[in-house]
Amino acid sequence: MAHFAITPLGDAAVTVELGTGIDPETHRLVMLFAAYLEDHPLPGMIEYVPAYASVTIHYDPLQVYGSALAQGENGAEPELADLSPYEIMELRVRQALGQMRMEQEFTPKRVEIPVCYGGEFGPDLEEVAAHNGLTAEEVIRIHCSRDYQVYMLGFAPGFPYLGGMDKRIAAPRKKTPRLAIPKGSVGIAGEQTGIYPIETPGGWQLIGRTPVPLFLPDRDPPTLLEAGNLVRFYPISREEYDRWSRTPK
Amino acid sequence: MSIVVIKPGLLTTVQDLGRFGYQKYGIIAGGAMDPFAHRVANLLVGNEETEATLEITVVGPTLYFEEAALIAVCGAEFAPAIDDDVLPLWRPVWVKAGQTVRFGAAKSGVRGYLAVAGGFKIPKVLGSYSTYLRAQVGGFEGRALRESDALALNGINHLHERLIRRLQAIGQKGETHAAAPWQVSSAFIPMYSSSPVLRVLPGRQFEKFTEESREAFLSEPFIVQPQADRMGYRLQGGKPLQLAERAEMISEPVAFGTIQVPADGHPIVLMADRQTTGGYPKIAEVISADLPLLAQAPIGSEIRFKLVDMREAQRKRMMLDLNMRVLAQAIRLFAYQGGTP
Numbered sequence: 001m002a003h004f005a006i007t008p009l010g011d012a013a014v015t016v017e018l019g020t021g022i023d024p025e026t027h028r029l030v031m032l033f034a035a036y037l038e039d040h041p042l043p044g045m046i047e048y049v050p051a052y053a054s055v056t057i058h059y060d061p062l063q064v065y066g067s068a069l070a071q072g073e074n075g076a077e078p079e080l081a082d083l084s085p086y087e088i089m090e091l092r093v094r095q096a097l098g099q100m101r102m103e104q105e106f107t108p109k110r111v112e113i114p115v116c117y118g119g120e121f122g123p124d125l126e127e128v129a130a131h132n133g134l135t136a137e138e139v140i141r142i143h144c145s146r147d148y149q150v151y152m153l154g155f156a157p158g159f160p161y162l163g164g165m166d167k168r169i170a171a172p173r174k175k176t177p178r179l180a181i182p183k184g185s186v187g188i189a190g191e192q193t194g195i196y197p198i199e200t201p202g203g204w205q206l207i208g209r210t211p212v213p214l215f216l217p218d219r220d221p222p223t224l225l226e227a228g229n230l231v232r233f234y235p236i237s238r239e240e241y242d243r244w245s246r247t248p249k
Numbered sequence: 250m251s252i253v254v255i256k257p258g259l260l261t262t263v264q265d266l267g268r269f270g271y272q273k274y275g276i277i278a279g280g281a282m283d284p285f286a287h288r289v290a291n292l293l294v295g296n297e298e299t300e301a302t303l304e305i306t307v308v309g310p311t312l313y314f315e316e317a318a319l320i321a322v323c324g325a326e327f328a329p330a331i332d333d334d335v336l337p338l339w340r341p342v343w344v345k346a347g348q349t350v351r352f353g354a355a356k357s358g359v360r361g362y363l364a365v366a367g368g369f370k371i372p373k374v375l376g377s378y379s380t381y382l383r384a385q386v387g388g389f390e391g392r393a394l395r396e397s398d399a400l401a402l403n404g405i406n407h408l409h410e411r412l413i414r415r416l417q418a419i420g421q422k423g424e425t426h427a428a429a430p431w432q433v434s435s436a437f438i439p440m441y442s443s444s445p446v447l448r449v450l451p452g453r454q455f456e457k458f459t460e461e462s463r464e465a466f467l468s469e470p471f472i473v474q475p476q477a478d479r480m481g482y483r484l485q486g487g488k489p490l491q492l493a494e495r496a497e498m499i500s501e502p503v504a505f506g507t508i509q510v511p512a513d514g515h516p517i518v519l520m521a522d523r524q525t526t527g528g529y530p531k532i533a534e535v536i537s538a539d540l541p542l543l544a545q546a547p548i549g550s551e552i553r554f555k556l557v558d559m560r561e562a563q564r565k566r567m568m569l570d571l572n573m574r575v576l577a578q579a580i581r582l583f584a585y586q587g588g589t590p
Contacts, residue, residue, distance in 0.1 A: 007453055010504045010534035011562035015453060022499060034273075049272045049502040051526055056502035058272070061563045062570045085567075086559050153275035154500060154526035157384050161500065197275075198384050217374055217386045223274040 004097060006090050009056055014089050016097075019053040022163060026053045027151055028106045031228040036100045042092050043067035044085070050227045051152045052161070057093070061085035110147065110230045113195070113210050115186050116241035117143075121209035128171040128188055128205050139207065140235055142166045147230040148193065158197035158214040158223035162231060165193045177203035184209045186233070197223070208235075211244035250316035250346075251399035252365070258310035258352060263369060263388035264362075264521075265301050268377035272502070272525040279379040279387070282479060282521045282544035283360050285569070286324030289433060290364035292577045293321035293341045295408040295584065300368040301378035303394075305361040307547075309352020310394065312363075317346045318402060319366035319413050323433075325358025325441065325545055334423035340432040341580075343416045348425045358441035358545035366412070367403035382479070382522070411584040429583075437572065443550040444470075445542040448557045448565075452508060452531030454498075462490040462514075466532055466554060471516065473550040479522040482543065484552060489514020492530060500528040506535035506543075518543060538565035 005017040018033060019026025034050040042057065044064030049056045068080035068088045080088055117140045118125040129136045148162040155161075170191045178201060181187070185196045187204030196202065197214035214224045225231065236244070254261075264287065267280030281287035281304055288298040303310075309327040321341050322329055329336040329352045331344055344350065352361065371378060371389055380388025389398060405413075420427030455463065471484035490510050503509065507519045509529035518535060519527070520543075533554060535543060546552065 008450060008534075008559060009453060009502065009531075010450060010506055011536050011559065011566055013502070013504045015501060047270045047272055049525060051501045052499045054501050056504075058269070058504070062567045065567060084560050085563050152500070152526065153273065155275060155524060157274060157276045157381075159275050200383070215384065217384070220375070221274060222271060222276065222375055227273065 013058045015056045017054045022052045031106045108230045112232050114236040115208040115233050117208035122207040124205035125207045131171045144233045150229040152227045160225045171205045173203035251401045253313040254398040255311040257394045259308040260306040261310045261394040262380040264304045265378040283541040285541040287362045290321045290323040290362040294366040295412050303363040311351045324361040325355040327352040331425045340429040343427040366409040367405040370401035370403050441545040446553045447539045448536045449533035449554045452533045454530035459493045470551045482518045484516045500526045503527040508533045536562040
């Protein structure tokens with residue numbers, strides 16, 4: 001049974017829950033609703049942010065109210081002017097959910113990401129292998145063997161929250177976080193895998209590094225990945241990594 | 250010709266009203282911590298409120314003006330001076346070429362905003378001038394100002410010219426400058442305090458906290474901890490705030506003013522440079538109109554929270570936005586017809 005809930009996030013945002021867990025069906029609805037908002041922006045909407053099980057819409061209350069007054073003048077929805085901007089947003093979100101085609105398939109884009117595993121780029125690869133009673137080669141093979149779902153971006157610019165990692169290569173976070181993890185580092189934390197788009201402190205187990213930039217501030221969209229993508233890793237050698245890094249983008 | 254940084258101050262960054270449309274890519278909104286003071290500073294010099302300003306923090310910079318400029322300083326009281334004259338706040342001031350503007354340490358409030366007519370000549374990154382310190386993009390070379398930086402200025406328009414002419418004609422003249430003989434009405438300016446009462450709306454997980462924690466949150470004081478920066482303010486109350494049932498939270502978006510409670514039970518108020526999403530339960534949301542009070546509260550401040558309803562929160566915010574439009578009109582009136590706003 002689908003779960004929908006509309007609740008305020010402060011006085012200038014509304015969160016629309018489309019499910020309760022991290023699962024592909026909820027994700028499909030989140031992506032469909034995000035696509036609907038992209039094609040049919042609500043009056044006064046500043047931006048929408050998809051997450052695991054919800055989409056949040058940031059809005060300008062005065063613009064929302066102004067748009068309702070304008071509609072009232074045309075006789076379309078005269079009662080709107082009696083509502084607060086939040087109530088107007090809630091009404092319009094309900095309308096949008098009613099108009100959205102729920103049965104639509106969402107076709108994800110697949111992005112392949114080269115990773116140079118182990119060595120100086122993956123100082124924790126052996127530790128992850130030992131923790132799971134595997135060899136380093138087996139960890140790499142398993143890490144590259146399936147598609148990961150980009151559920152959402154957050155934490156840092158272009159950082160993907162990836163779902164679907166094989167539990168056989170899970171490993172706890174480092175006891176002492178590193179002060180600086182180089183950008184492009186590919187890591188494992190618990191049952192999650194991820195890529196650091198910029199240098200940042202962190203406690204992930206580092207198993208490799210990609211030469212492909214994930215945050216591209218001069219481009220629009222400014223990130224390699226978007227919510228809804230599928231990610232597949234493939235191993236490259238140190239020579240290939242160096243060649244890739246030298247290629248002008 | 251530029252404004253040259255003689256001393257950078259503690260943390261002086263270029264900010265505007267934020268970077269919007271990119272939170273879905275994990276790119277923070279950022280922007281001025283005190284949007285009210287930022288907007289008023291811009292309007293006073295005849296700018297759009299979205300123009301870039303300098304956000305000055307706790308200890309202000311020393312700036313040398315190679316060229317004359319129309320400026321306004323709003324927000325915290327840093328006892329600024331133009332050479333040896335007092336630089337009055339909350340009003341447009343005409344600074345002559347060769348003068349130095351010095352800021353001291355903040356006495357009331359902690360953040361000041363300096364706007365310049367025409368704005369600073371820097372490129373926008375992803376639609377905004379705001380400095381994104383962690384990603385090192387936006388603002389002035391993606392970082393806080395340093396000694397010897399030179400900030401080039403944009404050209405000025407007709408409104409700016411008229412404002413300057415009016416100040417030269419009727420302004421209060423010092424040796425070095427001409428200031429408007431009026432300032433923004435003090436009734437319009439928030440009262441900065443080290444014991445502010447912040448109005449809040451219930452957060453998305455408010456009901457999930459124990460009744461005792463909800464009561465404590467709305468009745469007891471919380472102290473601003475030293476870990477209070479552009480990302481967020483850590484607060485310390487009495488007993489840790491607790492959920493009725495331990496529940497696994499799924500990460501979801503947060504907003505400017507979201508108050509989240511990590512496992513230790515001590516709340517964090519998310520500010521301008523907050524991350525786009527968070528995984529801690531949200532007990533409350535500070536209303537937009539009261540965010541400047543928190544942005545201006547120093548470490549050690551004693552915060553209290555008061556619950557209001559959505560209608561009141563949004564009415565306050567819309568009145569504030571409309572008052573900004575009225576202020577912009579009053580400035581135009583002063584520039585073109587005389588009179589004082």
